[in-house]
Amino acid sequence: MLAAVARGRFLVSEPQVLSVCGFCGRCCGRHGQGVEMRAFPVRMPSGVQYWTVIDSDLRVVPAADAYLRHLRFGRDAADSTTKAYAGAVVLYLSWCAATGQDWRLAAERLPSFVLWLRYALSTSGAAAGAAVRGPRRINCVLAGTRGFLAFAVDRGDAPAQVLGQLYELADSRDLPAEARGEDGAWRLRMKARHRVPVVKERVDRVSDEDAVALLKACRSARDRLLVLILGRAGLRRGEAVGLRREDVHFAVESSAAGCEFPGSHLHVVRRQNVNGAWAKSRQSRAVPVDRLVVQAHDQYVAERVEQAAMDSDFLFVNLFRAPLGAPMKLGAVNDLLAAASRRAGLDHVVHPHALRHSFASNVMDAGGTIDEVQQLLGHASISSSQVYLHPAPQRLRDAVERVGQSHQVAR
Ligand SMILES: [Zn+2]
Numbered sequence: 001m002l003a004a005v006a007r008g009r010f011l012v013s014e015p016q017v018l019s020v021c022g023f024c025g026r027c028c029g030r031h032g033q034g035v036e037m038r039a040f041p042v043r044m045p046s047g048v049q050y051w052t053v054i055d056s057d058l059r060v061v062p063a064a065d066a067y068l069r070h071l072r073f074g075r076d077a078a079d080s081t082t083k084a085y086a087g088a089v090v091l092y093l094s095w096c097a098a099t100g101q102d103w104r105l106a107a108e109r110l111p112s113f114v115l116w117l118r119y120a121l122s123t124s125g126a127a128a129g130a131a132v133r134g135p136r137r138i139n140c141v142l143a144g145t146r147g148f149l150a151f152a153v154d155r156g157d158a159p160a161q162v163l164g165q166l167y168e169l170a171d172s173r174d175l176p177a178e179a180r181g182e183d184g185a186w187r188l189r190m191k192a193r194h195r196v197p198v199v200k201e202r203v204d205r206v207s208d209e210d211a212v213a214l215l216k217a218c219r220s221a222r223d224r225l226l227v228l229i230l231g232r233a234g235l236r237r238g239e240a241v242g243l244r245r246e247d248v249h250f251a252v253e254s255s256a257a258g259c260e261f262p263g264s265h266l267h268v269v270r271r272q273n274v275n276g277a278w279a280k281s282r283q284s285r286a287v288p289v290d291r292l293v294v295q296a297h298d299q300y301v302a303e304r305v306e307q308a309a310m311d312s313d314f315l316f317v318n319l320f321r322a323p324l325g326a327p328m329k330l331g332a333v334n335d336l337l338a339a340a341s342r343r344a345g346l347d348h349v350v351h352p353h354a355l356r357h358s359f360a361s362n363v364m365d366a367g368g369t370i371d372e373v374q375q376l377l378g379h380a381s382i383s384s385s386q387v388y389l390h391p392a393p394q395r396l397r398d399a400v401e402r403v404g405q406s407h408q409v410a411r
Contacts, residue, residue, distance in 0.1 A: 037061070037093060039086035041079075048072075048272060049079050051086035053093070063103075064089045067151040078238075078278045088144025091117065104158040107149055107165040110142070110194045117141055135196040142194055168193050206231065206350055206358040214337070217344035221299035222319055223336050228296050229266070230333075230352050233287045234359035234377050237352035239268045241328045242277030243315040249286075250294045261286040264294050268378060275314070275327040281378035360388045365395060 040054045050072035053064035068086055071077040077085075095116050096103040106113070117138045133141075146166050152158035170191035206214070211231055218224045229240050247267040249259055259267075265286045270279040304310055309317050309325035316328040333352050341349045360373050374385040 037090055039083065039090050041083070047274070051079070051082040053086055053089050061089075061093070063152055063155075063157050064093070064148065066155065067148045070151060071147070076282065078280060079276070080278075084140060085144035085147060088141040089148050091141050092145040092148065095120075104152065104162070107158075107162045110145075110165070113145070114138060114142070114194060114196060135198040138196045139198065142192070142196075146192060166193060167191060204351070204354045204357055205361050206354050210344070210346055210350065211355070211358065213344035213346065214340050214350055217340040218336075219340075219343075220319065221296060221303040222316065223340065225293070225296040225300045226316060226333065226336070227340070227355065228293045229289075230355035231358055232293055233266060233289050234356045234363075235266070235268060235287065236280055236356060236378075237330055237333050238277045239279045239281075239378075240277075240352075241275060241314075241316050241330060241333060242271060242273050242279055243268075244271075244313050245315055246313070248297065248315060250289070250297055259286075261288075264289050273314075273327065275329050277327070277330060279378075281380065283378065283380075285375065285378045287376060357388075360385070364388045367395075 037053060037055050039051050041049055041051050043049045050068060052068050053061045055061065064086070067089070068082050071085060072079070072082045092106075092113065093103055095101075095113050096106050098116070098120070099106075099109075099112070101109065117133050119132060149158060149162050149166060153160055153162050167190040211227075215224055215227055218227060226240060229235050229243075230237070235243075243266065246257075247269060249257060249261065249267065250264045252263070254261065254265075265288045267284060267286050268279050268281065269284045270282060272278075304317070304319065307319045307324070309319055312325050312327060314327035318324055318326050318328060318332075337352060338349045356377070360377055363373055363376065364370075370382060370385050370389065373379075373388055374382050377385060379385050
């Protein structure tokens with residue numbers, strides 16, 4: 001590994017450093033207490049990147065590495081997922097070290113791990129006794145830990161009883177009807193034993209006024225098109241900057257291009273992209289777009305021709321910064337939204353995902369159904385779309401008034 005780093009095959013950035021013996025995952029004394037362990041990005045010769053866990057001697061922790069490789073290459077998970085899960089494994093191994101436990105056997109004490117995650121190892125300068133990790137972060141770490149341990153059981157690195165400590169058998173009655181399968185029958189499923197309750201918040205949604213102000217504050221046709229694709233087609237940031245010109249079917253019909261999807265639409269396709277863009281959905285999907293998006297696209301094409309940046313196959317390319325014509329990077333989307341938010345005089349910065357939330361909420365408010373939202377957003381599970389089931393007050397009033405109309409009370 002050291003030699004590989006010396007040859008520059010692997011790149012290091014933003015390691016998450018924690019104090020633990022990287023050899024056995026414990027402060028064992030034999031391998032030296034307080035050895036730093038970190039999540040570490042590995043770039044393969046093909047350009048594909050995944051995250052692993054290494055110790056301060058740059059030695060890979062084999063069990064963690066096998067799991068993270070499996071996630072990235074076997075399960076086709078995004079680079080960002082392996083980064084989050086590598087961070088989770090580092091925390092789990094650090095807890096094992098701090099409490100003198102063997103990581104293979106510590107699953108029975110996961111409630112203590114939850115407590116430790118909540119209060120220990122603050123690097124943020126939080127006051128003593130204050131919670132340092134919120135419920136969402138803790139649940140994310142627990143998900144990564146479960147995956148790591150279940151994989152270790154599968155490989156024979158950890159005993160089989162660990163599975164029973166991680167999961168219990170449950171039926172599907174608590175799932176929404178749509179998630180129970182077509183026949184609606186109950187089924188047994190594995191349910192995680194340890195999960196911290198999360199208070200459901202309303203989704204972060206951009207108001208119509210703010211969306212219009214944001215569009216007016218855009219300084220180029222490209223930026224307007226990007227804002228519209230996020231806010232009126234609901235694409236994720238990575239899906240938007242991963243779009244290729246061939247994915248844009250804005251003619252009235254696209255049968256000449258071998259596509260039977262009616263009307264103007266975009267195709268969201270998962271590919272390995274040089275700009276790091278990654279479509280989260282494994283399934284490709286076609287998303288219909290409205291007239292505003294098509295018009296913005298026409299204006300953008302004219303702008304791109306003017307800037308002599310037509311070479312790239314990507315839809316969104318650098319027009320105003322070097323390298324000219326190169327595919328836009330993920331961070332550039334946030335930068336342009338932040339700058340437009342400031343110019344628009346908004347009291348907060350609009351994030352790409354808030355525009356996606358607005359799209360989904362608008363579809364629901366306009367009488368859309370949850371399966372339509374699921375399909376449009378490319379959610380694998382309908383439970384992900386349920387967050388948008390917050391009817392606007394007017395929809396609640398309409399629902400009551402419909403009852404009034406169909407059941408007239410005798411006067
Ligand atoms: Zn098409």
